Amino acid sequence: MITVLEEGAVDFESTARIATEAFGSKDVSFSAPRMKWLYERGFGLGSAVVAAFADGKKIGQIVLLHQKVYLDGAPVIATQLIDLFILKDHRSPGLVRRLYQEVERLCEANRIRVILTLPNAISAPLNARFVKLRPLLSLPVRAGVNLGWSRRGRLKFSDLIKTLSRDQTIERLAGFVTPPSENGLHWDAATLFDRASDPTRDYAIHATPDLLLISSSRKTRGISHVLLCGFLARPGAVVASSDVRTMIDAACRLWKHRVFVYAGLNNNLPYLPGFALPGRLRPPILVQFRDFASTGALPRLDRFQLTDSDFI
Template structure:
């Protein structure tokens, strides 16, 4: 998510009156208040507990927070969530760009460009290969023109009605909050470490991701497929959000496997409808595509490969659990 002025010309300008530096210790209460003000967010959208989890534990590798200061006052920031992207069977260091904002009183072109310059410099300093982002409509253009991120995928948004259990396909459902950490890692381990080009989950990283405060994630474990769900509501419609569909490496996932997992998710979350957002080349997609005019968000995945001369990377799996939407 980003909150920056648009459009922005490509020529870099110096940031006047705003200095950007890495925050060694984030004041989560102050940052939550600033983010809520910058995004004009509803009460509860940003909380100290939620930001602390996201930046410290969310993806198992921590975060770099670059803060913009006007004098002694923090007026904005950009957060980089450290991740691992699996490419050609290897893990490559990456970061997701999130929570980019400047207070309205400081949204000048020089301040925006200075903040984005700091993002690129921090990525290069840490030896990161990839920068990823799923921006809102306003930020997508700025990401492309200033940070040179390019659109690599437009995530599907699909909807459907809860189905009946699928005969012959067993799925065991668990609420993540009820699981012992050791047991949870045992359940998810067979579905981690696959060859797909996308975010590379390990059991520890996936368990960290499932610790989001108040998310109420469900795990639905079948022979060939692990589904992650959460109870959500949008435009007054309660639904089970299908956050991820993780195939067992080497397994051929059938439409029956997917249908059984989605039906189990709707039962656990007590929702008559489901929504899936993402892309996944290894599984048949659930439900029906939402018409473009009804999409609540662009759901565009942007990426930049900082490795000079590298060929484009074809992302094969990227779902809402892989970024801060779910």
């Protein structure tokens, strides 16, 4: 017998093994420490794991990663759908439907207004069919080469987070809390610190008086690069183009890479870094969205970056 319910105490070691088996790709391997961090602390508000069990053995799940979003100056309860998988021998349209039905039930019970997700090609049509998610954004992946022309006079700091204490990091982040007037995920210093505390990755923070950047070192298809995870402007500041260049230069110098990559939307920036890659090299990232309080036009977001997703 197969049951579907909210899982109370998640066995992360077992879940990571099952997820890796379900995806069935040598390029996809789930980490138990990362899943525990992401589900419990990654976005500051915890999560709900909707799990499927066959005779007591976990065979699949979908996760609601809870977040705070501001829309038109008002906070709303939001959740991001992540980590949908079902073991191959148990896959069926009926089980997928039951997982999504439990997602809707939990959203209603917990007064969650917004669902968003960054789906892959398999989950995108399932999200649209079962929970009526609609396309909100298509984010091209952008890349560039740092030429080292930036002036560093306005740079206040450029540090690896692991070299700082929690209090030191939060002090540096405190000036870049997202204001209620900005449509998008809300970050304060403590939750932003937790967001950059993935136990399987290293992150750095860089800032001028008006702009903060979170960055990380990555390698894709054998090319080492700096991932520009997200920019946050000081509330009320008008960000200069030179500040964006200073941030990119500081990140590339710290990680010792020339190439940088960015994907996102940020209306506080005077321009987006790099050039959009052709879709044949890297398809744009789709963001799906549903506002339970409205069936009309989808809202406008002022900012949505990789820091706002589970991708990094």
